[in-house]
Amino acid sequence: xxxxxxxxxxxxxxxxxxxxxxxxxxxxxxxxxxxxxxxxxxxxxxxxxxxxxxxxxxxxxxxxxxxxxxxxxxxxxxxxxxxxxxxxxxxxxxxxxxxxxxxxxxxxxxxxxx
Amino acid sequence: xxxxxxxxxxxxxxxxxxxxxxxxxxxxxxxxxxxxxxxxxxxxxxxxxxxxxxxxxxxxxxxxxxxxxxxxxxxxxxxxxxxxxxxxxxxxxxxxxxxxxxxxxxxxxxxxxxxxxxx
Numbered sequence: 001x002x003x004x005x006x007x008x009x010x011x012x013x014x015x016x017x018x019x020x021x022x023x024x025x026x027x028x029x030x031x032x033x034x035x036x037x038x039x040x041x042x043x044x045x046x047x048x049x050x051x052x053x054x055x056x057x058x059x060x061x062x063x064x065x066x067x068x069x070x071x072x073x074x075x076x077x078x079x080x081x082x083x084x085x086x087x088x089x090x091x092x093x094x095x096x097x098x099x100x101x102x103x104x105x106x107x108x109x110x111x112x113x114x
Numbered sequence: 115x116x117x118x119x120x121x122x123x124x125x126x127x128x129x130x131x132x133x134x135x136x137x138x139x140x141x142x143x144x145x146x147x148x149x150x151x152x153x154x155x156x157x158x159x160x161x162x163x164x165x166x167x168x169x170x171x172x173x174x175x176x177x178x179x180x181x182x183x184x185x186x187x188x189x190x191x192x193x194x195x196x197x198x199x200x201x202x203x204x205x206x207x208x209x210x211x212x213x214x215x216x217x218x219x220x221x222x223x224x225x226x227x228x229x230x231x232x233x
Contacts, residue, residue, distance in 0.1 A: 004156075032220045043120075043205055044157070044224040051220065089156050093220055099145060099164065100209070100220050104156030 002027045002094045006105035009087075013112050019077040021108045023064075023090035026071065031092040032100070033057075033066050033073040038087045038107070047075075047088070080112045118225035120206050126231045127196055134192045135228045139208030146189050147222060148181060150174065151203040160204075163189060164211075196232045203227045 007022040025033065032051045036044040048057035053068035062077045073090060087107045093100040119138045127133050139146050144165050149157035160179070162170045165186035175181075178196075183189040193200055207222040 034221070036224070043118075043226040044207075046221060046223065049221060091156070093222075099162060099169070100222070101159050101162070101170075102147075102149075102157070102207075102222055104158070106154070106156050 002031070002092060002103045004090050004092055004103055004105035006088075006090050006108050009107070009109040011108060011110045013080055013110070015082055015112055015114050016079045017112075019075070019080045019084075019110070021075040021088055021090075021110070023073045023075065023105060024071050025073065025090075025092050027092055027094060029095065031094050033064070034091045034093065034102070035062070035064055035073070035075050036089045036091060036104075038089065040086075044089065080110070082112050082114055085110055085112045118206055118208055118223055120204075120225040120228050122228055123226060124229045124231075126233065128233050129198060130195055132192065132194045133196060133230065134190055135204055135230075137189045137191070137206030137225060139188070139206070140210075140223055142210065143208035143223075144186070144211040145209045145222075146183055147207045147209075148189070148191055149205040149207065151205055151227070152201075157205055160191075193230075196230075198232045201230055201232045203229050 003026045034049045035047040037047045048059040050057040050066035056065045064075045089107045090105040091102045121136045146163040148160040151157040163183040178194045181191045205227045207224045209222045
């Protein structure tokens with residue numbers, strides 16, 4: 001079946017540090033891959049996405065590359081800010097029954113301190 | 115366009131009571147989804163609507179749960195005889211079906227969620 005595995009958190013970094021959050025997936029077919037971010041007390045916001053192998057999604061300094069050979073979609077940012085503190089969810093979109101169902105990882109909490 | 119909205123944002127209820135949540139999707143989005151998120155976990159799919167038709171229900175959706183989308187616009191999720199295990203964040207999302215200026219067909223846009231606490 002389809003599943004997503006993320007590295008466990010929390011991840012604690014100093015401001016301006018480099019960020020990597022690992023995400024691997026298992027899927028039949030060719031899913032689209034997503035990173036969503038959730039700030040405290042809020043819903044999920046789409047951060048970036050990639051729809052096919054070797055695509056790179058990017059937004060607000062965050063990047064992730066769809067690697068089919070390693071079934072991975074790791075999230076990276078070169079220099080984090082305190083405002084990036086949130087929970088990050090990796091997800092895949094599996095097309096089934098005429099629509100796309102999102103399968104999420106458990107989330108990785110990021111805490112950035114000054 | 116203000117995005118997906120949900121009401122209420124927070125609900126505290128006693129065990130055994132019924133609760134109803136509302137979701138207003140982005141206008142012209144035909145597809146609507148409900149998810150449940152428990153503490154420390156990612157969202158889990160509950161149900162899906164294409165216009166007013168409910169096309170899939172997860173096994174997570176017991177008989178105490180019912181969802182409707184009567185005119186293909188807003189949707190409601192009702193939980194009858196709530197239990198403490200129902201405490202969670204209930205998220206609604208929508209997406210368009212065809213080419214649309216209101217988003218990509220493979221992307222779901224989420225509302226802020228309704229946090230339910232059952233005492």
